[in-house]
Amino acid sequence: MEIRKELLPSGQLKPLFEDLMKVEFGTNFTDYMFTMEYTREEGWKDPAITPYHPLVLDPATIMFHYSQAAFEGQKAYRSPKDEILLFRPAENARRMNRSMARMCIPEIPEDLFLQAECELLKLEKRWIPTQKGTSLYIRPTVIPTEVLLGAVRPSDNYLFYIILSPVGPFYKEGFNPIGLWVDKTYSRAASGGTGAAKTGGNYAGSIAATLMAKNKGYSQVLWLDAKEHRYVEEVGTMNVFFVIEGKLVTPPLTGTILPGITRKSLLEMAGDLGIETEERLISIDELAEGVDSGRVTEVFGAGTAAVISPVGRFHFDGKEYVVNNNETGYWAKKFFDTLTGIQYGESEDKYGWVYKVE
Ligand SMILES: Cc1ncc(COP(=O)(O)O)c(C=O)c1O
Numbered sequence: 001m002e003i004r005k006e007l008l009p010s011g012q013l014k015p016l017f018e019d020l021m022k023v024e025f026g027t028n029f030t031d032y033m034f035t036m037e038y039t040r041e042e043g044w045k046d047p048a049i050t051p052y053h054p055l056v057l058d059p060a061t062i063m064f065h066y067s068q069a070a071f072e073g074q075k076a077y078r079s080p081k082d083e084i085l086l087f088r089p090a091e092n093a094r095r096m097n098r099s100m101a102r103m104c105i106p107e108i109p110e111d112l113f114l115q116a117e118c119e120l121l122k123l124e125k126r127w128i129p130t131q132k133g134t135s136l137y138i139r140p141t142v143i144p145t146e147v148l149l150g151a152v153r154p155s156d157n158y159l160f161y162i163i164l165s166p167v168g169p170f171y172k173e174g175f176n177p178i179g180l181w182v183d184k185t186y187s188r189a190a191s192g193g194t195g196a197a198k199t200g201g202n203y204a205g206s207i208a209a210t211l212m213a214k215n216k217g218y219s220q221v222l223w224l225d226a227k228e229h230r231y232v233e234e235v236g237t238m239n240v241f242f243v244i245e246g247k248l249v250t251p252p253l254t255g256t257i258l259p260g261i262t263r264k265s266l267l268e269m270a271g272d273l274g275i276e277t278e279e280r281l282i283s284i285d286e287l288a289e290g291v292d293s294g295r296v297t298e299v300f301g302a303g304t305a306a307v308i309s310p311v312g313r314f315h316f317d318g319k320e321y322v323v324n325n326n327e328t329g330y331w332a333k334k335f336f337d338t339l340t341g342i343q344y345g346e347s348e349d350k351y352g353w354v355y356k357v358e
Contacts, residue, residue: 001112003034003119004048016126020134020168025305030127030136030164034120037145038106038158047112049120052163062144062155069143070099070199073237073304075135075167076121076357078128079345084121084357087304087343089114091261096140099197104154105142113140118357120162127166132344133174137165137305170237170306171219175336177312177326178301180222180235181213182284184317187226188233188256195233195256202258210236220301222314224284225256231281238301238309239263242282243275243331245295252279262302265353266335273334284316291321298329308336 013031017023029052036047062068072092077085093110100107117138121128128136140162144155171178186209189195194202209221220236233251234240239260242249248270253259270277290296299311312326323329341347342354 001047001115003116004046005123006048006050008032008051017166020129020131020166023166023168025167025170026137026139026165028165030124030166032120032123033164034116034162036108036112036116036160038160040156043106044108044112044160047116049123055159057145058147060147060149062146062148065149066144066152067199067201067204068103068105068155069141070096070103070105070197071139071141072096072099072198074117074138074140075304075343076128076138076164077135077344078130081345083345084125084128085343085345086117086121086355086357088261088265088353089117089355091264092140095198095259095261096142099199100142102194102197103199105144105158108142108160116140116162120164121357124164127164129166132340134166134168137167139163139165167305171309173219173309175308175310175328177310177323177328178219179217180220180311180314181209181216181218182222182224182314182316183209183212184224184229185209186221187229188221188223190226191254191256193226193256196253196258198258206236216315218315222311230283230285232284232287233257235301235311238303238306240311241266241298241300241302242287242290242296243298243329244282244290246275246297248275248277248331249282250277250279251282260303262304262307262339265339265351266302268351269335269338273338275331288316288319288321291323297324298331299323300329300332300335302335307340308332 033052038044074092093113097107142160145157145159146155213221223233225231234257301309310328310332313322342349
């Protein structure tokens with residue numbers, strides 16, 4: 001599809017940041033955005049790249065009330081050869097469509113999703129930072145735009161947009177271990193719900209517990225399953241991994257956790273790095289006992305925004321558990337180095353995961 005472009009005079013472009021390591025994640029955006037509309041009669045139409053702008057919507061728009069929306073999270077990296085690199089973007093296009101299908105939103109052809117990202121990134125190349133640990137975060141989003149407070153039903157109209165945010169580390173700790181709060185009061189997602197979709201409601205429902213964790217001095221919540229409050233599921237915006245008796249263990253995709261692309265990649269590369277993997281239920285009791293007995297030697301989160309985030313301690317049922325002396329473990333570092341090496345185009349990509357934007 002032809003993408004219409006509305007460009008700014010160069011004098012009106014925003015200045016770049018001198019040190020992204022000091023900028024809060026996701027608080028600043030580039031000069032342009034991509035937009036595309038959907039109507040029931042015409043389908044997806046009018047793809048355009050225009051200056052970054054606020055959206056003007058009627059207060060009764062479905063978005064504000066019933067949240068029938070979905071989004072994605074990706075990063076663009078600048079390689080040592082000055083190329084723009086994406087990591088497994090087709091996986092994001094597919095997951096976006098899966099989230100949209102769950103929310104009853106008509107799908108976007110994968111090649112159009114990718115074309116939109118590539119054209120926007122080419123125009124915004126100057127925003128892709130070079131320093132390791134920084135990148136240009138990509139947030140494709142789809143929202144319902146029909147005005148309707150009555151029946152709760154799919155919107156007839158949608159807006160799909162992509163915005164870009166130059167970012168440094170997700171956590172203030174950087175690559176140092178974070179602390180997690182394990183709570184039995186709240187749940188993130190229940191069986192049959194929307195936990196496997198990337199949709200705002202999952203995150204809105206997690207704010208109270210996350211706030212509680214933060215007030216107690218922890219970075220995030222380690223979620224347990226909603227039925228028994230027993231099995232470990234995931235962390236705020238990351239999937240979770242454990243090294244148990246030398247094996248890499250992670251909870252299975254049972255429909256309540258987000259099928260992370262970083263998660264999938266770690267499982268796929270683990271064998272080559274020399275560690276066996278296992279996808280199985282892990283109870284919080286097994287984890288607590290395992291940390292005490294030394295069976296569990298590492299805990300870390302994995303996701304696009306945080307990359308690999310070592311977990312140095314967690315609080316459960318009135319007790320503090322310290323993992324690996326609150327230090328970054330061997331496997332967290334190994335996965336971090338291998339993954340970021342591929343993502344930044346510094347090491348060989350034998351899996352064919354890196355996509356060059358041309
Ligand atoms: C709830 C949740 N789990 C896991 C992840 C990790 O997914 P990915 O590796 O695709 O970024 C994310 C981030 O997107 C997330 O929001």
